[in-house]
Each structure stands twice: as structure tokens, then as C-alpha cells.
Amino acid sequence: MQALERYLELYERFGNAGGAGASAETSLGQIAEALYCTERNAKLVLRKLEEEGLIEWKAGRGRGNRSRLVFLADKGELLFGASKSYAEAGEYNKAYELLRAYGGDTGAGERFVDWMNGRFGFGKEQKEGTDVLRLPVYQPIVTLDPAEAMFSLSGHLILQLFDRLVQSDRTGKIVPAVAHHWECGAEGMEWTFHLRKGVIFHNGKELNAADVVYTLERLRERRNGWIVRTLDRAEAISPRIVKIYLNKPNRLFLRFLCSVAMSVLPCDLGGQSEDNYWRRPAGTGPFQIESWSEDRVILQANPHYYQGRPHLDSVDIVVMPEEGLLGRDRDVLSWQQLLCEPEEREIKPENGWELKESQDGCTSLLTWNMNKDGPHRTLAFRRAVDALIDRNAMIAELGDYRDRAASGFFFDPDSPRDHTDSGRQEVLQLLKQAGYDGEPVALAAYGKHAKDAEWIARRCAEFGIEVRLLIGTSENIHRYLGEADAILHAIVFPEEEVCLIENYVQEGSFVKEYQDPGMQSWITEKIDLALGFEQLQERQAFYGEIERRLKDEARISFLLHAKFYTNYHPSFKGVTINQHGWIDFKDVWRE
Template sequence: MMHNSAEKYLMLLNKWGINAESRAEIEVSADEVASALFCTPRNAKIIIRKLVDEGLISWHPGRGRGNVSRLAFLGDKNELLMNWAQEMARKGEYKQAFELLRSNSDGTMATDRFVHWLNDHFGYQAEHTNGNHSADTLRFPVYMPLLTTDPSRVYCAFDSHVIRQVFDRLVEYDHYTGNILPGLAHAWESNLEATEWTFHLRKGIRFHHGRELRPEDVKFTLERVRDDTPQKWLTRELLRVDCISPRSVRIVLNRPNHIFLRYVGTAGLSILPQELVQADEAAFWHKPIGTGPFRFIQWTQDCCELAANPDYYSGRAHLDRVIIAFMPEETAKLSKGAHWQQLVHNQNQMDQSESDSDRWNKLESLCRGCMMISWNMKKQGPQQAYGFRRAFELMLNRKQLIEDLGEERMYPARGFRPTELTPHMEEESDADEAKRLLAESGYVGEEIILCTYGSNETDARWIERRCAEFGINLKVQTETYFTVRKPRVVPNVDGILFNVIFAVDEVCEIENYEQSGNFLREHLHPRMHQWILEQIDLSLASRDPQFRRRVLDGIEDRLREESHVCFLLHKKQSTFSHPSVKGVGLNSLGWMDFKEIWLQNAQ
């Protein structure tokens, strides 16, 4: 929270300071001060003495009852705001700092100064702890909240990324090679039917509180997910879990699943410490404990702090601390003239007197996913007509959307993933055919509600304007990350504009169709959903990866051909790093792997 003296000073300044020159005295009564501070006259006198002692005001009390006193403001408002905002930022109170500036500054000058000050605040720094030890700290901003640390309830890529820093899985999926790598299990085997999977756990793996990993933790985790959680689809065919030895666990399925290793390599099946979750689940998720490379220190509305796990089984992280600052979403646009949006640098080695921006390394790649609209096929409305949905696609002009809005938007999308052909594909756009289909569909101007959230609102507003040119009465309903999955939202809108990211290729694709609360899944017509589940089971039962790919492509093809979804565009993901910072890369979720980052020539 804001320093109490700062808050009281600003209350007085906002009441009288606008009419007072710096250090010029104004006449006020003690009762008027009390009224401005919303307190009793006695408390007002205590506050006044404190502000005088801190050199913020001068106060000459009037003598006798009813006589006025003289007050002068001694501090420069903008300098004080800047100092107080910086103090809040150092404490991790970023949102309060921006709120302080928004509520008390005139214009944007103070906010702009604060944003540029953040250039020196964010980045990779060697900081001294209370014990005077140097701690390599990475501090960076994000423009979205951390919604959950519970693997069984994760929807967003950012949440999944943080969960992967704190927890481990039985195996790990390498999205670059498509290989399965050992994780908590050093070995595994299955029967020919892929209905029984046995995993052998490593020795000596300990949770952050010190207790060694046991097969019972694996059993508890899978059975917990199988309960009514959004990730229960991962265990849809789970029959039972048997702890067959002190270091081995067998998982038995009702149906074959030849990619089950990819299932157990997802964030949703991160392994939990049984006794801690059962003892106090609410408290556990506020400061979760896993076996991962980082452990939770704190999680507030303003920041999340992680510290390296010194005993991590595959080697300690080079970083000592990671501090993720949750910035107000509207501040993303303020960083355009600053350096601190998605960058990593070493403040201790940067020469502030010389611009070396040309030396910075830029990592850039296409996101493994797309922006899309899911049409609500469970709700009556114009979107039920194929002609309307097809007309909508043809009138969009995705290339114009990309040209107008720019930034990370790269190519029109024809499916979930970009391919080598994506940069060269021609977009389907035909305004005349769109008008003809729209007329044939029987559309007569009914209101269409398109829901979105976060930074997607910019795209939704562009689509709203484009629809108006064709006589489509589309209205944008903006939600937040916290409200978009409320029960009142998904069933009651005609479509949702959102992004999908495929971290584990086939599994993330199936997730769109099976995960409870997933926008696409919740909007599918029951008959379509049942057909898709049958196709998924057919795919999982096959050992042939090419057959599985054809089956899943068949689902995507039908969704596209019947316009159940509207694929919009592919985005790029990027980050910048100073040459002194090594190991920076983007993982399949589009985030930096904290464990691999290190500082060259660190002291």
C-alpha cells in the first residue's frame, strides 16, 4: 500500500494545492483539514505534525478557537509522485504505483517518466540480499494475471509456463524433436495395446519442503485430476493406478492410447505432494510446492516471486530469483517508447552513456497456434446458418486486418498451426460472394455478440467496424481474464475471439475438443462433439502417427469446411536479450525457460 504520509499529503494537495504556488501559504482551519482527511480534528493534528516532521508541509496554527491556520506545501508534486511510485515498484507494488500516478498526476508526464525509469528496474541484475550475498535476479513485466497455480485447472499458456517452473511431470515432451525425454520417471514401458503404462521413478527427487517423491503422489495426482476438474479429459479412460513397488507405478486405461506419454508430459498432469494438498488445499495453491527448478516465494496481485531450487534433480538453475511483475493491461501501450516489453538484459553491464541497441539479440518465431473465433452452435441466432458463417469468413479480409493493426500479427490462418506454406497462401476473401451468401442466409440485421478479452479487443473492434460495412450488426462484449469463463458468459454469446497455442502438438489439439470450459469445446453442437470424440478414440488407438495425423486433420478440415470456427491469423512471438545474457530462448508456450538463462562474466 502507499506510504501513509504520501497518501495524506496528496489528499491535502488535491484539495488546496491547485490554488497554491509552491511554498506559498494558504489559510485553512483545522476543521477543514480534518474534513479533507476524513478524520477527527485530533487525528488531523497528529497527521499534520507527521507531515511537518517529514518536511512535506509547513504549518502555522492559528491562535484561539475559530482562527485560521497557515499551510504551505513544500514538496514538488511530480517529484514526490515519482519517488513514491518508484518506492512502490521496488516493493513489487506495480499496480498501485500506476494507480497512484493515474489518480494524482496532471497529464502523462509523470507516468512517462516512471515508464522509462522501469528500463533500469526490469532486466537481469545481480542484487545483494540481506546477508550481503549476490543474487542473480531476473525481473520482467507481463500484461496478464496469473489465474491459477493448480495444474488441473489451467487454461492459459502463461499459467502453464509458471506451473512448469514449479512442478515436474513423469516425462517431458521435446517440441523441437517430438521426442519423449525422462522426467520424474527415468524409464517406462507399456503393453502392445497401450492400455497399461508402467513408470519407474528416479531416486532422490524431493519436493521443495524436503519429502522424497513417492508413487503414491503419482496415484493421488491422476485420481485428483479425474475428479470434476477442467483437465479431467486427460484421464477420461483411466481405469486405475497401482503403486507396484516403492519406485514404480502402473497406470491402467480402459482404451488404448498410443500417445499417453504426451498426456503425462503436459502441465495438467504435474505431480503434486499428496499430504500437503489434502491437508489444506486452499493454502497450498497460494504458495504451491513441487519438485521443479523453482520454488514459490510469494504471489500477490502485483507480482510473483520464484527462487531457484538448489537441489533440483537435473541441475540447479543459474538464476537465483525470478520476479514477474503483473502490470495493468493498459500500460502495455506505454512501453512502446521504452525497452522493457519482453526483454532480458544485464543492467550491471550496460553502458548507459552509449546506445548499443543494434547489438541486442532478437529471438523471433511464429506461434504454434492461431487467433480464431468459435461460433456458439448451442445458441439460437444467425450463426446457426452456414451461409452466415461462410459470408463472415469471406468478408473479413484478414490481410487488411494485419496491415491495419500490425505489431505481432503476421499471416492469415487457414488452420490451427502455421506451416511452411503459410507465408505464401492466398487468403479467401470475396466481398461480393459474402454479400450474396449473407442475403441467402436470411440475415436481417439481428445483433451478434462477439466476446473477447485481454489484448484481443483491438482485433475484435476492427472486426466490428468491418462487419458494419456489410450490414452485420456485431457488438463486442469485452471480458477480463478473470470473468471470461464465468457461467454467464460462454453459453450466452454468439462467438468468442481467442488465441490457441499448441505446446504439445496432438495433445493440445485434442484439448480444444475435450477440456471442460474450453471455448471451442463448449460451443460445439452435441452431435458434432460426439463425432469428434469418436474420431479422437480412433486416433489414439492407432500406433501409426501418420494415421493419427490424418484423423485429427479430418476433424480440423470439417470444422473449417462447415465454418464451425473462423480461423483468423497467426502471430509471431519475440523477445530481445542483451549479448551478456545467455541461454535465452522461447519455449513452445512462447515464454523464456528461466532455468537456462545465465549471465556472462557474472561476479
């Protein structure tokens, strides 16, 4: 491909006319300059391109006679073909880089996206009757380590690869997983789990009690270590009996055990180093890793899965650029559109599509950095910003999935849709009370929340507040946290109570990281007290106290609730949406 890229570099510099046959008068020196090489090397490149039939090089003879470079291949066709070749070899990032660098107005990007849409979906590359599902994702897969996972995509993939002691079914009931039975002491501080026989890791090793003990102990010093903060110790009583001792009552312990972070790993990672193990992690889940790179993950069905082999044979997940190849948020069809025949992919009733509303949703919020100096350290300033954000206007102007104004973390279907906004004079009075002198405020946000952040910045400008936006991706957003005065983000609560606690205490959580030490200590104390109560209503009193203080002190401004909607086509069976907003691969099948 090196010759191709040299051709494209020369075409960018000298091929002013489109298509094959474009030509330009130039000199060997200019060629060398364009290729960042010596004239000697430039001659070698030109000779190679001529041998491959890509150019004609007519060297000028004599002083003052310029040479002529003729481009024989159509740039767009060549670029499209090369991008396809990279993608077919699984080197998607190289295809994206090529299109970004040289695509321009050639139309190659549009053609490549259309071609990719044709490759995504069910059974596009069947081998001897095997069923393959290829799907796009729009964020990098940062980790598959349950102890480090923060994002929903990582969580979803971990659920495909690993199992937990217990799990929550679709009704919220806790049911057996690798543990078939359990008992709890009267005070909720001693738990005994009995493990199934014949649960096999992907590397052939049978799961036993030592694996569970290792998993729990390994969590202590990891990002998700909050989930074992009440753990005193775990003991392998026998190969199939684990006893867990807590240092204080935790009535949510079974719910904690359902979490992604509690996925059981093989003891000592099967004797491998961390680096080697995570290149191809072995769990006990319905799928196993065939390969994993920065732009692609291939899962193969686990034929020995104790809850039944998946119907799909393989799932091929392709990581697409977050910003899109064509300057749009999304260039590729949604995964729902990929679960039907190509001629039925347009979402309309006559093609059989139905619109369904998910029971889950997310809440967007503005969290202030209480560990950084700035105008936001004044309560009156934070209240002024909260007061000037007209939630109803945001919904009306931005539309899409934004549903109603938020007054807390959780969506309340009985709450009124109308939000009473403060008047201009009230906002100005608060800014005056704060002694605001026009100092700019830095606001961080993910790219997917950029429209909301831009809306807030425009609204703030109407009151003389300059907002500097720091828009990041899921990979680099944390580099802005120390610089930002606030962050606009959204929270999904697949396991309401557990996820709420995670939001307060997980390392890396924006809500936790932006609280000062005194406030964080107070929150942790309230959560510890809540976990000692058996009744949900009693625990909710503590959660409500935390939320009210965060809101009253304007440390958090709750913005909008968004509902998840999905378009569903009946071509496929067994399609269900899990708590991470993804389909459960294991149960998907087709007649």
C-alpha cells in the same frame, strides 16, 4: 502512507498550480467534503500534514475571512518517491494504484517506469555474490495448480516448480524425467514406470509411487481432467514402480504425460489443505517458491534438483498492469532486453542484437457461440461474416506480428500468403439468405486482441452489421462468454497434437464451450477413435475431419497465423525459448 494519500487528495481538489508552493483559498467545510469526513477529523488531518511539513494551514479569522491551504511539497516528486517506496517493499499494486489515481500529468508515471526498467534485469540486487534475475509479466498469475492451469504463464511457472514422469526434449523426443524407464503393453493400455531414487520435494519428502497415483486420481474432477479420461486406474506396485491401466488404447499417452497438467504433486498435498498448500506449493522442480502474492512471485534455486542445480540463485517475477501505467500496452522493456547491460538495451545490430524467428507461432480465430440464440445461429450469417473478413487487409493495416491468412489451426509454411476474399455482392447475398434484420452481435476478445476485434467490427459495419465489443482481461474474460455471440482468441500449440486435443475437450476452452452438445459429443467420439491408432497419419485423418466440419459449418473462422520473433543478445548463455514462449530459467548463466 495515509497522510501522503490525504495530501494527494487535497492537492487534486485544490492545488491548481503545479509544484511546491501552490495554494488555494478554501474552508474547513470544503476540506471535510474533499476528505469525506467530519470537520473535526479534517482538523486532525490538517494538523498531521502540518507536522509532516507537507502543508501550511492559515485559518481565516472572523466572518467572511476564508482560510488558505498552501502545498509545500511537489506533487510529482512526492508521488514518485512514494511509488518507489511501495515497489521496494514488494507492494507493486499499491504503487500502480497510487500512480493511476494521482499521476495525471505530473510525470511521476514516466519516471517510475524508467526507474522500474533499471531494476529489471540480471543481478540488480546481488547478495553475497548471488545471481538474481528480475522480470516483468503482463498478466496475473491465476494459478500454479497443474490440474487447473490454462494460460501459458501459469504453465511456464509450473514447469519451473514441478516435474513429470517423462518430458519432451527440444527435438520433440520423449526422454526420462522422474521416471528413468518405462514399458508399454502391446495394446497400449498398460504402462509401467520405474521411478528414480532420491527425487526430493521442496518440503524434504522423497517422491514415490503413491505421489504419482495421487496426482493422476486428483486430476479426474479438475479442469484438466480430460487428460486422464482414458485412465482406468493407477497402482503403486512398490515405492518406485507405478502401473497405469487405461480403459481404451491411447497411443498418445506418453505425450499426455509430458503435459503441464501431469506434473507430480506430493501425496495428499503433503498433509496440507488445498488453501495452505497452494500458498507455497512444493514440487520437485529446479526452482521453489520463496513467496507468492498477487503482484509478485519469487523463486529460489532448488539446490537438490536431480537434474542439476540452476545457475541462477533467484528469479523475481513482477506482475505489471495489463493495460500499462501510461496508457500504452507496454510500459516496461521486454524480457529479452533485460538480458544485457543497460547501455546495450536498445535493439540494434551495433549493440550486438540479432533477430531470430521461433519455430512456434499462434493462430487467431473467431469461434461462434452455438449455445446462444442470435443471428449467428444461421449458417448463411456465419458464412457472410467469414467472407467479409479480408485477412490480407488485416495484415496490411495492423501489421506487427501478423504473418499470413489462416485456413486451419496449424501454420503451413508451404501455404500461399495470398488469401482470396469474397466480393461485396456475395456477402450481401449471404446476409439476405440469412434474413439478417440488423440485430447487433456481441464479440468478446482479450485486450491483446482488441485491435483485431475493432478491425472486424469496422468491417462488419460496412455491411450493416453492428458489433458490440466485450473486451476483457485474462482474469475476467470468462464473465463475457455467456453474453457473447462469438469470441476472438488465439491458440498456441507447444505440443501440437496434445494441445489440439486439449483445445477440443478441456473445460473452459473457448472452442469446446461454444459447441452445442451434439457437436461436442461427435468431436469427442472422433478423438477417441484417433487415439487408438499408432501412426500419426492415421490420427491426423480424424483431426482433419473435425477441422473441416467446423470450418464448413462456419462454427470457426480461422483468421491469421502469427510467427513468434525474438531479439537475442549474446551477453547471456544458455538462453532458450520453451514451448510457452519463455526462457527456461534453469539453464541461464553469465560469464
